[in-house]
Amino acid sequence: MFTGIIQTRGTITDIAETSHDTLALTIRAPKVLTDVSRGDSIAIDGVCLTVTEFTAETFTADVMVQTLNLTSLGTKAVGDEVNVEPAMAVTDRFGGHIVQGHVEAVGSVVEIEADEKWTRMRLSLPAHLAPYLIDQGSITVDGISLTVAGVSAQDAVEHYFDIFLIPETLEATTLGNAEVGTVVNLETDLLARHLARMIQFQTNEGK
Numbered sequence: 001m002f003t004g005i006i007q008t009r010g011t012i013t014d015i016a017e018t019s020h021d022t023l024a025l026t027i028r029a030p031k032v033l034t035d036v037s038r039g040d041s042i043a044i045d046g047v048c049l050t051v052t053e054f055t056a057e058t059f060t061a062d063v064m065v066q067t068l069n070l071t072s073l074g075t076k077a078v079g080d081e082v083n084v085e086p087a088m089a090v091t092d093r094f095g096g097h098i099v100q101g102h103v104e105a106v107g108s109v110v111e112i113e114a115d116e117k118w119t120r121m122r123l124s125l126p127a128h129l130a131p132y133l134i135d136q137g138s139i140t141v142d143g144i145s146l147t148v149a150g151v152s153a154q155d156a157v158e159h160y161f162d163i164f165l166i167p168e169t170l171e172a173t174t175l176g177n178a179e180v181g182t183v184v185n186l187e188t189d190l191l192a193r194h195l196a197r198m199i200q201f202q203t204n205e206g207k
Helices: 065-070 127-132 167-172 190-201
Strands: 008-019 022-028 041-044 047-054 058-064 081-086 105-114 119-124 138-141 144-151 160-165 183-188
Antiparallel strands (some): 008 081, 041 081, 105 119, 138 144, 138 183
């Protein structure tokens, strides 16, 4: 499990095709490797991956075809920066919200409005994710725990949500490099998805 608080920005140093449907990503991120072990979970742009090899400077993780199809990792190239968060320890502060690292879909940046002390971004999202977003709720964008500042109408033709980013977030994460058209990984709030699933199975019998 993760919290959506990015620990560092890493750099992809190698992409190797290990089979017809699997890639091995090698990422330089020494800040999070001081106590890493094989089999540990590390989130890359919000995608939970398993460490298969590591050095003092880099770690390698396999990315399966389903992950490549559902996320932006299939579009990455050597030299690209990514957001990195190791799995949460029991003793850690819970600074964000519950993040599984199970990306549901991708969205894209459709508007950017910059101010001296904040930047507003509007991002698109697939219609099937729209019911899980509420104003002032939580959303994970490229692994970053963020607060939803506004949502599109229920009957909107194209769904979107707004986020506000402070300079610290822009500097510490890859959203500081985002521009209109940038593709991002999305994971909606786990509690909202569980609640929606429970309601789906309820009936009105006897009511």
